[in-house]
Amino acid sequence: MSVIGQRSCAALFSVFQKGSDDMQNSENLKIENGTRAVLVALCTGDVQGAETSLAELESLLATAGGEAAATVIQNLDKPNPKTYIGSGKAEEIARLVENDGGIDLAVFDNELSPSQIANLEELIGVRVIDRTMLILDIFALHAVTGEGKLQVEIACLRYTAPRLTGKGKELSRLGGGIGTRGPGESKLESDRRHLKRRIAALEEEIAEMERTRRTKRAAREKKAIKSAAIVGYTNSGKSTLLNRLTDAGILAENKLFATLDPTTRLLTTENGTEVLLTDTVGFIDRLPHHLVKAFKSTLDELKYADIIIHLTDGSESADEIQRKAAVTDSLIDELCGGDKPLLRVYNKMDAADPQQLVPAGVIEISAKTGKGVPEFLQRLEETVRGGKRRADFLFPAAEAGKASALYASAEVESSGYNDDGSLSVVAYCEEKDLGRFAKYLHTGG
Ligand SMILES: Nc1nc2c(ncn2[C@@H]2O[C@H](COP(=O)(O)OP(=O)(O)OP(=O)(O)O)[C@@H](O)[C@H]2O)c(=O)[nH]1
Numbered sequence: 001m002s003v004i005g006q007r008s009c010a011a012l013f014s015v016f017q018k019g020s021d022d023m024q025n026s027e028n029l030k031i032e033n034g035t036r037a038v039l040v041a042l043c044t045g046d047v048q049g050a051e052t053s054l055a056e057l058e059s060l061l062a063t064a065g066g067e068a069a070a071t072v073i074q075n076l077d078k079p080n081p082k083t084y085i086g087s088g089k090a091e092e093i094a095r096l097v098e099n100d101g102g103i104d105l106a107v108f109d110n111e112l113s114p115s116q117i118a119n120l121e122e123l124i125g126v127r128v129i130d131r132t133m134l135i136l137d138i139f140a141l142h143a144v145t146g147e148g149k150l151q152v153e154i155a156c157l158r159y160t161a162p163r164l165t166g167k168g169k170e171l172s173r174l175g176g177g178i179g180t181r182g183p184g185e186s187k188l189e190s191d192r193r194h195l196k197r198r199i200a201a202l203e204e205e206i207a208e209m210e211r212t213r214r215t216k217r218a219a220r221e222k223k224a225i226k227s228a229a230i231v232g233y234t235n236s237g238k239s240t241l242l243n244r245l246t247d248a249g250i251l252a253e254n255k256l257f258a259t260l261d262p263t264t265r266l267l268t269t270e271n272g273t274e275v276l277l278t279d280t281v282g283f284i285d286r287l288p289h290h291l292v293k294a295f296k297s298t299l300d301e302l303k304y305a306d307i308i309i310h311l312t313d314g315s316e317s318a319d320e321i322q323r324k325a326a327v328t329d330s331l332i333d334e335l336c337g338g339d340k341p342l343l344r345v346y347n348k349m350d351a352a353d354p355q356q357l358v359p360a361g362v363i364e365i366s367a368k369t370g371k372g373v374p375e376f377l378q379r380l381e382e383t384v385r386g387g388k389r390r391a392d393f394l395f396p397a398a399e400a401g402k403a404s405a406l407y408a409s410a411e412v413e414s415s416g417y418n419d420d421g422s423l424s425v426v427a428y429c430e431e432k433d434l435g436r437f438a439k440y441l442h443t444g445g
């Protein structure tokens with residue numbers, strides 16, 4: 001297995017360009033801590049959307065260790081094929097960069113083609129990256145397991161490698177070579193072959209890991225324990241929830257994409273219901289297609305889960321809640337179809353506006369304080385039991401015989417006679433049984 005450590009896509013590519021297999025010693029070319037960048041977005045009509053997206057780009061940059069020095073939005077009907085933004089705007093950014101003196105990077109809020117990047121770097125005079133490269137960079141920093149690292153490396157080789165031109169301070173640290181010289185025509189061709197071979201080798205390694213994963217999954221399925229995947233926008237609190245429920249010890253951080261490698265833990269509720277819970281990689285608007293593809297084996301956890309727990313940060317504005325839930329919904333649809341039982345959960349309700357309107361059926365919790373978690377667990381148990389509801393029954397002594405009909409159709413958790421000869425039963429029932437035995441329902445007290 002390749003050992004690539006905590007390195008960025010750029011670092012991977014520098015190794016590739018040097019034609020070296022020594023992955024350990026290469027220069028780390030990640031976005032340096034404190035790198036000041038100008039953020040650039042194009043607005044083709046939806047002003048609010050562009051601003052929200054730019055704010056998100058800023059937190060992505062912060063997660064990668066950078067800092068936004070300025071933001072630029074250009075209104076344009078459609079992107080310029082050569083330079084994405086207008087060339088006049090690019091010159092304006094070049095002046096901004098020159099006057100500032102401390103800006104080393106421009107981050108564009110959209111995918112750029114390799115030639116657009118090259119043209120923009122020429123015009124602006126600093127390294128240019130796009131949204132996808134930034135996300136890949138964060139993924140490269142956060143991948144922990146061999147599988148996660150491999151998946152990131154493939155995505156980087158496919159996406160980032162053709163886009164690195166060698167411009168900018170970080171790259172020039174390699175000392176002569178990459179930035180200044182640029183590979184000649186035949187060098188490019190041999191590089192491409194090298195790249196293809198490397199990708200094929202990585203894909204073979206991934207396929208092997210996928211086989212292992214399948215075997216594990218089959219073993220779990222044999223045990224007939226239901227599984228639930230915790231899914232949601234990045235930073236919604238998925239890891240915090242799994243930690244609260246199972247002491248999983250997963251890194252939970254106020255950073256985007258803290259978790260890349262899925263963790264599965266067995267949860268046994270107080271009532272003895274067992275469910276396998278998986279915490280997985282967070283979603284984001286316009287999750288780069290290359291990442292979805294590269295992370296297929298990880299994201300397959302969703303496809304094979306029996307239940308989806310859709311977590312949303314309920315402490316944000318109503319617009320943000322709606323936007324992030326919609327992004328997550330469409331990714332769930334894409335990745336696992338829409339036919340699984342799904343629990344909708346708003347998290348961080350400890351920090352939510354008390355006036356916040358919560359749609360019917362949504363479970364409100366705080367993974368941090370534990371508030372609402374018992375109610376959530378009850379709903380989860382009911383879902384694990386195929387939508388059956390847990391209910392307490394009390395059959396008076398004279399009617400204890402009626403309980404046998406309940407035994408026949410419900411899943412009985414416990415039952416026992418009381419001193420007065422009455423019979424108490426706790427069972428998971430379908431709606432029709434709740435109706436049929438309504439007069440024996442015991443509401444406590
Ligand atoms: N106030 C509050 N903060 C929370 C709650 N749950 C999680 N957080 C915080 O939200 C941040 C993100 O939590 P994580 O559990 O890492 O979120 P995640 O969904 O796993 O994020 P990714 O792995 O990046 O996709 C952390 O700083 C948590 O402490 C909550 O119920 N209330």
Ligand SMILES: [Mg+2]
Binds near residue numbers: 238240251252258280
């Ligand atoms: Mg996480």
